Amino acid sequence: MADPAAPLATHEGHETCAVCAHQGRTCPPDCRLAPHFPADKPKRFEYAYQIFGMRRILRALEADAAGLDAETRRREYGNIGMAGIVYTADARVEDPGLSVFLIAN
């Protein structure tokens, strides 16, 4: 993982998102992950990556963009969307020792 204290590279005035910074790549101006994992929230991505993995994050992003009805979406992509991933990761940022399932109940 990239050093969180290191200055983030910019690309045409666009700040590198937490995902691209983590993966050491240039963040394109139209990066689809940047709205969910902005540069100032590296912990959000760190926890999302630990909990869900990159494959499930990308599938949730794809499912959100597909605009499917709820049943098709659940069948083809599972129940989690980007909002759920961000919510879960933020809950861990708030309290790393507390499971999101305890918060929900």
Ligand SMILES: [Zn+2]
């Ligand atoms: Zn990016």
